[in-house]
Amino acid sequence: xxxxxxxxxxxxxxxxxxxxxxxxxxxxxxxxxxxxxxxxxxxxxxxxxxxxxxxxxxxxxxxxxxxxxxxxxxx
Amino acid sequence: xxxxxxxxxxxxxxxxxxxxxxxxxxxxxxxxxxxxxxxxxxxxxxxxxxxxxxxxxxxxxxxxxxxxxxxxxxxxxxxxxxxxxxxxxxxxxxxxxxxxxxxxxxxxxxxxxxxxxxxxxxxxxxxxxxxxxxxxxxxxxxxxxxxxxxxxxxxxxxxxxxxxxxxxxxxxxxxxxxxxxxxxxxxxxxxxxxxxxxxxxxxxxxxxxxxxxxxxxxxxxxxxxxxxxxxxxxxxxxxxxxxxxxxxxxxxxxxxxxxx
Numbered sequence: 001x002x003x004x005x006x007x008x009x010x011x012x013x014x015x016x017x018x019x020x021x022x023x024x025x026x027x028x029x030x031x032x033x034x035x036x037x038x039x040x041x042x043x044x045x046x047x048x049x050x051x052x053x054x055x056x057x058x059x060x061x062x063x064x065x066x067x068x069x070x071x072x073x074x075x
Numbered sequence: 076x077x078x079x080x081x082x083x084x085x086x087x088x089x090x091x092x093x094x095x096x097x098x099x100x101x102x103x104x105x106x107x108x109x110x111x112x113x114x115x116x117x118x119x120x121x122x123x124x125x126x127x128x129x130x131x132x133x134x135x136x137x138x139x140x141x142x143x144x145x146x147x148x149x150x151x152x153x154x155x156x157x158x159x160x161x162x163x164x165x166x167x168x169x170x171x172x173x174x175x176x177x178x179x180x181x182x183x184x185x186x187x188x189x190x191x192x193x194x195x196x197x198x199x200x201x202x203x204x205x206x207x208x209x210x211x212x213x214x215x216x217x218x219x220x221x222x223x224x225x226x227x228x229x230x231x232x233x234x235x236x237x238x239x240x241x242x243x244x245x246x247x248x249x250x251x252x253x254x255x256x257x258x259x260x261x262x263x264x265x266x267x268x269x270x271x272x273x274x275x276x277x278x279x280x281x282x283x284x285x286x287x288x289x290x291x292x293x294x295x296x297x298x299x300x301x302x303x304x305x306x307x308x309x310x311x312x313x314x315x316x317x318x319x320x321x322x323x324x325x326x327x328x329x330x331x332x333x334x335x
Contacts, residue, residue, distance in 0.1 A: 037087045038228030041097040043182040043191065045106045048096035049134040051178060056166050058138060059130035060093040060159070062145075063110050065100040065314070066190045066262065071305030072312035073193040073261035074296060 080145060083152040087228075092163035093129075100124055101314035102187055114141045121319035129162060138162055179214045179221065181232050185240040188233030190312065193262025195231060196293025200284075201254045202234040203241065204273070209251055210234045213273055217253065220281040229288040230255075253280070255287045260294050260301065261310045 041062075042048035052059045068074045081087075098106050100122060107122055114126030127148070128141035139158070142148045149155035182188035185201055192199035202217065204210035214234060220226065235241065238248035244265040247254050251273050256265035268291075271283050305311065 037082075037084060037224075038197075039081055039087055039090050039095050040180065040222070040228040041095050042178075042180040043097065043099070043188075043231070044180070045096055045098050045103075045109060047178060047181070048094050052094040052096075052130075052132045052134060055094070056132045057092060057094050058132055058162055058166055059134055060090055060095040061113060061126075061128050061130055062095075062097045063100045063114065063126040064097065065124045065318075066102075066187070066194045067312035067314070068298070069302050069306065070311045071261065071302045072190045072263060072310065073258075073305070074298065074301050075194045 080152050080155075083156070085156040086152040086159070089156040089159035089163070091227075092166075093159065094132075099183075099187055099191065100126070101316045101318050103183060104316055107316055113137070116141070124318075129159075132166060179217050179232050179234075181214075181234055183233075185233045185235050186243075188231050189243065189256065189258045189265050190262030192231035192256070193258035193260065193294075197229065197231055198268065198287055198291045199256040199258055199265060200230040200232050201241065201244075201247070201256060202232070203238070203248065203254055204234075204236055204251045206236055209273065210236055213251075213253055216275070216277065216280060219277055220284065223281065226281070226284055226288065230284070255284070257291065260296065261305060263310060 039060075042051065049059065051057075064075045066072060066075060098110065100110065101107065110126060111122050113128050113130070115122060123143060125143045126141060127144050128137050129139040130136065131138055139148065139162075145155055149158065179202075182191055188201065189199050200217070202210050202213045204213055217232070221230070221232075241248035241254075243263060244254070244256055244267055246267045247256070247265075247270075250270060253271040253273075253275070255268040255271070257268050258265050268287055269283065271280060275283070
């Protein structure tokens with residue numbers, strides 16, 4: 001009986017280890033899914049302002065540098 | 076830029092009644108003059124890296140005071156969304172639809188487009204044609220589908236007729252089309268995901284873009300580590316206009332240590 005119980009515990013541990021291993025190999029650690037909705041930005045000030053005037057919509061203006069301490073790829 | 080602040084559903088919904096313009100601060104001299112008026116005003120000083128304000132539709136009146144970012148003005152995105160709704164209610168503007176908003180929101184050039192795409196964790200779409208007529212025709216096609224709620228804001232766009240603008244993207248630049256590109260972590264290089272044919276139908280174009288948007292996974296970045304890696308590998312960005320002296324990096328200022 002004790003041998004069976006010990007075997008059961010070993011099997012459970014093995015299953016936990018296998019599950020963890022599966023998670024580590026299938027979940028990308030360096031990638032994220034994109035959110036479903038995004039703000040639709042106009043990247044060109046002149047065209048954006050012209051559109052606002054044309055459609056009588058107020059302007060949500062944001063500016064940022066696409067580099068940090070000279071390194072690109074980050075706002 | 077605080078991504079979490081600007082990514083709440085109610086805030087994004089409220090922005091649809093605005094024309095949302097996000098410029099790259101030190102990348103255009105003419106834009107910088109306007110940004111100085113909008114963000115610096117009469118207070119003096121130089122243009123800061125980040126700025127935010129709300130303007131009237133003619134772009135001449137500030138409806139809210141300018142700050143370094145919306146999170147400096149509002150306690151949370153819910154408060155900001157409520158204020159945006161209040162502002163837009165005063166105007167009879169038309170919301171984004173394919174008929175009222177036909178323009179593709181282009182970045183100034185491909186180089187900037189790929190970098191901004193990397194910053195946002197989005198794919199870049201580059202319209203590449205043999206001449207301006209072909210580029211205009213492809214942009215016309217794009218404009219008919221990209222303002223759909225499923226696709227709005229999901230790509231960063233740029234156009235070119237010059238294949239050398241695409242030298243940082245292996246496999247691109249030999250055939251015309253709508254190129255979907257995955258930017259690298261630094262937004263300096265790109266990987267060609269797909270080329271959509273110039274002859275594509277509107278339905279097929281929408282489907283292809285939707286597939287690309289849904290399949291795309293952005294690269295996770297840790298701010299400090301990213302900057303350190305960039306500086307160690309010499310992966311640096313040259314802005315179009317000089318960054319004012321007070322924005323310079325601490326490492327540069329440390330070159331002249333204070334006397335003790």
